[in-house]
Amino acid sequence: MPGANTIETSHMDDQGRAFLEAAMPHLDVVYRVARHTTRDHHHAEDLVQETYLRAFAAFGTHRGPSTKAWLVTICLNLARSQGRRRARRVVETAMPEPYEPEAPGVSVPEEALANIDRAAVSHALAHLPDEQRQAIVLMDLAGHSASEVAEMLGCPRNTVLSRAFRGRQRLASLLVEEDMKP
Amino acid sequence: MTCPEERVISFLAGELSPEEERRFDQHLLGCEECWAAVKADRAARLALEQLRQPAPAGLEGRVALALSLAAQEASKSPQAPKSSVARPGAGAPSVLRGATARPHRPRLVAAACLVVVMAAGAAGWLIADRSAAEPPQLAAVVAMMTPGSAPTNALRAGEHFVIAGQALMVRAYRLEGTEELVATSARPFPVPPSSHMLPGSSSQAWMATKGRLSMYGVNRRTGQSMFVVAAMPMAEMPQMAARLDLI
Numbered sequence: 001m002p003g004a005n006t007i008e009t010s011h012m013d014d015q016g017r018a019f020l021e022a023a024m025p026h027l028d029v030v031y032r033v034a035r036h037t038t039r040d041h042h043h044a045e046d047l048v049q050e051t052y053l054r055a056f057a058a059f060g061t062h063r064g065p066s067t068k069a070w071l072v073t074i075c076l077n078l079a080r081s082q083g084r085r086r087a088r089r090v091v092e093t094a095m096p097e098p099y100e101p102e103a104p105g106v107s108v109p110e111e112a113l114a115n116i117d118r119a120a121v122s123h124a125l126a127h128l129p130d131e132q133r134q135a136i137v138l139m140d141l142a143g144h145s146a147s148e149v150a151e152m153l154g155c156p157r158n159t160v161l162s163r164a165f166r167g168r169q170r171l172a173s174l175l176v177e178e179d180m181k182p
Numbered sequence: 183m184t185c186p187e188e189r190v191i192s193f194l195a196g197e198l199s200p201e202e203e204r205r206f207d208q209h210l211l212g213c214e215e216c217w218a219a220v221k222a223d224r225a226a227r228l229a230l231e232q233l234r235q236p237a238p239a240g241l242e243g244r245v246a247l248a249l250s251l252a253a254q255e256a257s258k259s260p261q262a263p264k265s266s267v268a269r270p271g272a273g274a275p276s277v278l279r280g281a282t283a284r285p286h287r288p289r290l291v292a293a294a295c296l297v298v299v300m301a302a303g304a305a306g307w308l309i310a311d312r313s314a315a316e317p318p319q320l321a322a323v324v325a326m327m328t329p330g331s332a333p334t335n336a337l338r339a340g341e342h343f344v345i346a347g348q349a350l351m352v353r354a355y356r357l358e359g360t361e362e363l364v365a366t367s368a369r370p371f372p373v374p375p376s377s378h379m380l381p382g383s384s385s386q387a388w389m390a391t392k393g394r395l396s397m398y399g400v401n402r403r404t405g406q407s408m409f410v411v412a413a414m415p416m417a418e419m420p421q422m423a424a425r426l427d428l429i
Contacts, residue, residue: 012253020249027245031237045241045378052245056252118232125233140230146195158188165191168226169219175229 019059022067023052030071032141036125036133037079047082051075072142073152076134116175124174132167139164185209190219240391243416244378247389247398316392317372318346323365323411324395326352333361357422362412370401371409391416 012020027048034047051074055062062070125133138149139160146164150157192198193206210217322345326337333354334341340353350367365371373379374397377390387400396416399409412422 012250016249016253024242024245027242028236031241032234036233041238042378045238045244048237048241049245049248049378053248053252056249116229116232118235121229121232125230136230140227141233158191161191161195162187165187165194165223168223168230171229172222172226175226 015059016056019056023055023059023071026068026071029068029142030075033072033075033137034079036122036137036141037076047075047079050078054078066148068142069144069148069152072138072144076152116178120175120178121171124171124178127174128167128170132163132170135160135163136167136171140168185213185216190216190223194220194223240416243396243419244389247416247419316374316376319348319350319365319367319371320374320397320409320411323352323363323409324392324397326354326363327361327395327411327413332356333363337363360412360414360422362410362422364408364410366406366408368406370403370407371399373399373401389416389419 030051031044031048034044034051035041038044038047051071054074055071058074064070125136128136134153135149138144138152139146144152146157146160149160153160189198189206193203198206210220322343326333333356337352337354340351342349342351344350348367348369348371350365350371352363352365355362355364373388374390376392377388377397377399379386379388386402387398389396389398391397394415395411395413396419397409397411398419399407401407412419414422
């Protein structure tokens with residue numbers, strides 16, 4: 001678990017130390033969000049670092065109950081703005097498509113998916129439409145509630161739930177296809 | 183889906199009343215489509231568990247170093263708001279001031295890397311070659327590490343080399359039994375391909391790890407560029423750098 005105990009704090013005032021205490025425990029979550037918002041591993045680490053530097057600079061103005069949600073929101077905003085600047089370096093996702101249910105009656109082999117390769121899951125996730133992937137990353141990987149995600153993204157809670165549901169349906173379908181490849 | 187999607191979503195979110203849930207359970211017994219959707223949702227969540235991995239080893243140290251440098255920079259300009267640490271236009275810090283004249287207290291105002299700044303990018307003074315293999319300058323200095331034994335007197339005094347056409351001086355330090363090598367040069371050093379730039383996209387400062395070694399470097403447009411190699415985890419580099427007065 002990341003913590004502030006290994007960090008040189010002699011240059012820091014009380015606010016700096018308070019920042020470390022509040023922010024460093026969320027490093028894993030911020031990394032997961034960054035990792036699945038960008039394609040490149042090193043770019044994800046750059047994004048995490050930039051997120052923490054921005055948050056550190058703005059900590060004095062941070063209000064609100066959840067430091068984790070605040071950090072994740074900064075991360076998403078940075079990813080968005082960096083994505084605009086470096087369009088070719090961010091995740092290339094499929095264009096959002098209208099929801100098409102998978103073939104009715106097709107059974108998803110849960111046990112097989114539970115053992116599927118992590119890289120395959122990551123690959124399938126990267127191929128989801130942007131909004132669905134974002135809802136899944138924030139809920140299933142970062143552990144936010146639908147209400148928190150709705151607030152972060154500025155959209156209704158039901159929309160978040162619907163995007164996550166549709167994204168998971170599509171993800172399961174992609175993984176089954178992957179699993180059935182010879 | 184022929185059945186209302188909202189009902190499946192509410193069921194999966196645990197938002198149905200006990201009575202509604204009982205009725206939906208009954209529905210699932212006879213509706214293949216809804217049952218397949220519930221199973222797919224659960225299977226996807228299970229698969230996604232695999233992506234809840236921790237941050238890579240070394241990232242905490244990297245972030246810690248960046249924050250430590252940011253705090254150092256901020257403390258030097260108390261008038262300026264903290265956000266100025268990453269704002270272009272701040273004064274360019276000196277890097278490794280007096281390293282040659284003061285062998286026991288090399289000064290690296292590493293905030294260079296924080297003041298992302300600096301017109302440097304626009305001027306294009308530093309072209310970091312990250313495409314090649316590990317630069318020979320770095321490999322040579324790493325090879326000079328002698329873990330567990332005292333560095334040579336020549337290295338302790340500061341030894342001059344020309345590696346891959348670049349003149350540099352390497353000086354050894356030992357702090358509490360840990361060896362550190364500091365290389366300085368009038369020219370920017372090539373940046374290893376596996377490095378992370380500090381911070382943002384500036385190519386002035388970088389850090390990298392190689393096995394149990396951590397490396398941290400700052401390139402300057404004018405004056406001394408430097409990098410330090412130490413046999414310690416990246417997370418401990420900020421403390422070492424502070425003790426050596428590098429930051």
